[in-house]
Amino acid sequence: MPNTIPIAAPKISRTPRKRSKTGCRTCRARRVKCDETPGACIRCTSTGRKCDGYDVHRLPLRKPTFLIPPNPLMRYCGPMGPDERRGFSYFRQRVVPGLVGFFDSPLWQRHVLQMSQAEPAVCHAVNMLSAIYQDAEANRMTLTGDNLGNAQHAYALEQASRSFALLSKRRASSDPQLRQVTLLCCLLFVLSELLLGRYDSAFVHLRNGMQIVRYSQHRGERELPFMRPLVDALIYLHVQSAHFVSVDVRDALAPEQTPSSFLSTFHTVEDARQTINQILKNTSPFLAYCWRLSEAEKTAQQGELWRRQQELLFLLDLFNDQLTIFHAVSHRTLTPKDQRGAEMVRLQYLSQRLAVEDSLTAEQDLPSLTPQHLAVLSACEALMERFPERPAFTIDLGFIQGLHTVATKCADLRVRVRAVQALHAWPHCEGILNTSVSVALATRTLKTDLQRRQLGITDIPTAGDEDRFLMKLLTSTQFGPDWSTVRDAKIQLDDSSSTDGNTPLSFRLSPPPPPSTVISPGGGGEPLILRHALTDGTCASP
Structure with a gap:
């Protein structure tokens, strides 16, 4: 049989075709070619399928x-x-x-x-x-x-x-x-x-x-x-919103629940978390109400405010007793994440107690609270090191409130700088609170205090023009100037300010106290305002 040389079959060249990126949603989900007929494609309607229409916007590949x-x-x-x-x-x-x-x-x-x-x-x-x-x-x-x-x-x-x-x-x-x-x-x-x-x-x-x-x-x-x-x-976010909307004095000064109705022995970290969230329902309206009051208004309501403050401090101390017992009995048996969760609950307690105690403390008496401020800052710094992958957005409160209280209230300015640096090191959101806004408010008040005292502290982290940042924040929402944190920081918008870029942006701070006292305006950690037409602002309800 004669030798034969195999001949390779000729390769059929195919013209490369681009995949359609504008087909209807139904055809793209089925991964079939769409004829892209306006309204509804024929490929779907001819086979009895519902054409789901065409996307106006696509994500970049x-x-x-x-x-x-x-x-x-x-x-x-x-x-x-x-x-x-x-x-x-x-x-x-x-x-x-x-x-x-x-x-x-x-x-x-x-x-x-x-x-x-x-x-x-x-x-x-x-x-x-x-x-x-x-x-x-x-x-x-x-x-x-x-x-x-x-x-x-x-x-x-x-x-x-x-x-x-x-x-x-x-x-x-x-x-x-x-x-x-x-x-x-x-x-x-x-x-x-x-x-x-x-x-x-x-x-x-x-x-x-x-x-x-x-x-x-x-x-x-x-x-x-x-x-x-x-x-x-939803309720947790609603409680946080007390600092952004008006608060009824009855909600601020009347207890929502009595301590005996929800304070009991904790068996799990979730029990402790639910309890501190219930306490937050009491402390949040009180703080939002106090931070909006002037010194004269606080003096006029001193008796009632002091009574409610002592009730809240007593409630927080009862919670701390139960948390201490739970830590002593169960801490070693918890998983690493639950151990970290228990520390988060304790940090929430420390932050809430410090904020309530600060709310009615006169400025000249703030140096007596420096050890408490330092304890909250140290607890935040230690716990931050235990978060290898720090979340960028969470509903639960954690670090921002305590750090912001230290950054705006502490009489020791170097401790305040450390708190601002800690906020700046971890950009994230906790519910309605945002570190960028907290840094801007704290930096603004801290710089004002440093300039008045003529101190040489310069290692304050900055992220651009804080005045312009805050002005855009406060003018981009209806009730921005009335937020409790803004009122407590004694920042008022200058009538001549504008956001059109033609008029310089400026702030007017309320008249400072005499030089012998300690300036320590308060603040909060609301997120940055950003105008964006996402929806019409309503949510369908049955």
Whole structure:
């Protein structure tokens, strides 16, 4: 048989084709070619499928910095495009670990993920929060400006619109699940607006959510296990909002609960956490009310304020006794994260007690509280070292309030500088509080004090023009000048100030006390205001 030489088959060259990036959401989820017919594509309608429309904004294609493993939650009851898949993976692997950075939470670790699988409105709201969080984290939580040309912001706007539209369609529905879906979307809207600095819209969502909660409680509806942590999160943010909205004197001076009704032996860290959160419901309105009072008003109400202050200090001391017992009995048996959680609860106690004690202390008497200020600062610095991966955003209060109290109240100016440096070293948000705003307020008051005393402390961390930063903050929200922290810091807006760039920005501080006294204006840690049209500021309610 003659030898034959095999001839290789000729290679068929294929013309490379670009993948369509503008197809409808249904075709992209199915990974098939879309004919891109305006309105609804023929490929979907001819096969009896619902065309889910076209995305106006798409996220830029970037090499992911995190793995995207297969996830059964991706198969929810509607089509999910590649942007949604990326956003959901980012939410699971970056946003959720940050939200539970201080304490574990079934709300974020289980319930939200399950609801995203079953409810498209929740899935879109999750993607909205994920996009805003990713942009804020990339900018070190400084929230330096709104930019609808920003791909993340534009994508978040579209996801918010889709979620809101789905909720609006179901307003007249009798679906028993609707109330839970609406409350969860309200919470996600609140967090997104806070990250953008849109406080007015965030508080509208929060107020609507609280109305739904009160309506359900008034009707005596049975509370599902999923609802308890969700309602607790909304109430926790509502309590923090006392520093940003007006406070009724009855809420500030009347106890919400008696100590015996909720103080008992702690068996878990969660027991201690729930108890300190209940105490926060009492201390937060009191502090917000006191910080808005002038010295003359405090003097006029001295008896009633002093009585309420002593009640709160007694309540906090009872809590400390129970926490000390729990630490002695159970600390060694706790997991490393629970041990850190127990230290966080103790830090919350120290911060709350210091703030309540400072609230009625005269400026000339503040040097007597320097040991307490130093103890809170040392506790914060020690605990910060135990956070290898510090969360950028969490609902729970932790470091900001205590550090800000030290940075604005302590009579020892070098201790105040250390507190400002600690705030600046970890840019993050805790609920409504933001380190960037806290640093700006503390630096402003500290610089004023240093200039008046003519001291040579220069190692104060700065992040640009603090005056311009604060002016934009206070003029970008309706009630900014009346925030309790701003009133306590005695900062007043100059009538000649403007944010159009043509008029120099300036502040007028209230007249300082005589040089012999210690200037120590107070402050808080609200997030930076950033104008951004995310939604119309409302949340659908049944």
